[in-house]
Amino acid sequence: MQTLRMALKSIGSNKLRALLTMLGIIIGVMALVILVSLVKGATGSVTDSISDLGSNMLTVTVSDNKGNPVGLDDLVTWMADPKIGEAACYSKESMTAKYSGTSETADVYGISPYYDKIQALNLLLGRFIKSSDVTNHTYVCVINETMATELIGYTDCIGQEISLGGVKFTVVGIIEDSDTSLTRAFSKDSYVAYIPYTSLVRMSDSLTLEVTSFYISAPENGSMTEAEDRMTQILMARFEDDDDAFSVSKQDALESTMSSVTSALTILLGGIAAISLIVGGIGIMNIMLVTVTERTREIGIRKAIGARKRYIMRQFLLEAVVLCMMGCAIGIALSWVTLKVIGIVVSSLSISFNMDITVILIAVGFCFLIGVIFGLYPANKAANMKPIDALHYGG
């Protein structure tokens, strides 16, 4: 307590210097809090709209099959489970689609039946890929509206033959373009063709019949959580209780990409801000060293009248930490104001820029650490002064 009062007093005795020293920390904290809050606010609103699009399915990926690969028949078995709705595997490749001289690049999905149900695809004409198509690896395809109109020229093109990756496919169905489904919301203007999974396996060099990623849905009126739990249970039993061998996630691939992008962005920006905080810390160390030299005499007096090393150490360390924490508090307050102002300026965007409590905690923790780390050396220097030398310093 006594030490704290002295630290405050000594900081207060040179306000301008204290403020200038703190400036580094203030700017660092502001950079950290504002940048991270902005990224979080912006991505928060994007992720919200993404998860609105596809939250009724689970993505399962198998990374290590432990010699027990998942096959198409396994999906059928699992679908019989009362807690699991549909299951469908998928694999995507980019291929050249050709129709009488017109040639375009299309996303070709090798899928198993029920994919349309899980993805909530709406059939405009014809039929979707059936079990028999997959079993017999027939060369049939279902294409989207855009592809039909752009490549073939008209929508009602059932029975037409198109070439995908050099193999002839008969169009058996047309999928309606819509932006309510997640995947197609981002591929609305692209050409999409669905073919039997087995047919894609035949055309691909790398793909095998082993299923490494698939979607499952919850049964009608069933819960996603229960489906997730059941799927995890089944896979744990299959893969020797190794939860690293597979992942079951509610997030769609896109959403997880999105979140990994934002976390990378957060780390990047946070890192830059952290660098400025470290620079601020060096400023604190610099000033503390000056302070120690200036107050050599005082240290000598304190030691002469009986201050132990530890006490001197604590006094200077506390001063550095207090300086840092004051800078941190001012920085947080200013960031709050700045975020409010930004919020008002971009209020039309319906993005909320709120201060994130975790960022504040990180900032406070980081500032404390910087205070300690950069205060330690000057404090130690002060504590280790010889009382006689210190007393006679500068007269």
Added chain:
Amino acid sequence: MGKMIELRNVCKNYSIGKEVIHALDHASLVINEGEFVSIIGPSGSGKSTLMNIIGCLDIADEGDYILDGIPIEDYTEDELADIRNEKIGFVFQNFNLISKLTAEENVELPLIYHKIKRGERDKRVEEALKRVGLEQRATHYPTELSGGQQQRVAIARALATKPSLILADEPTGNLDSQTTIEIMELFRDLHKQGNTIVLITHDNNVAMQAERSINILDGRLTEVAR
């Protein structure tokens, strides 16, 4: 009456380059409890070294130093700090008050280091300031006080811990003659009240006001005959 200070053949050498300076050369000295002793010598005579050793700011190279029954040997810096805090009240030529602290805070400082509780601390600070006649100036900063007043605050600070020994190093060196008389009066009062005082000075007039004077020259001590 017990011995407060006993120096036996104390040596302290400094080397400047290749030359070795014998700052103290087999110095022996006994000061009893309740004595008022002045140590007199010109600059460069080893006065400061003697003061540092008596004040436990430094350790002798050779010989023994016993302060109030405690042999001062190779203690750690922290142990020496505790001994200084408990046994010695320093009064310096240039007062050595901390300018950022008020008079009472300066006096309080050694008590904080001594881990004395707040209530007791306040009482002792008040007592000490009263004794030097500065109770009205408790909340003043050193810069708001005259030289004499600052030295009184320093004396109050030395008294606050109720030390065994008051060690004054040229306490009147920065003061005018009138103030010197006042401060010396204060020292004599303190002596009458039973304090042991060692006063180091180069001024004969000041030294003569002590009961006993010891001369120091080239690191050797001799009793001044009166």
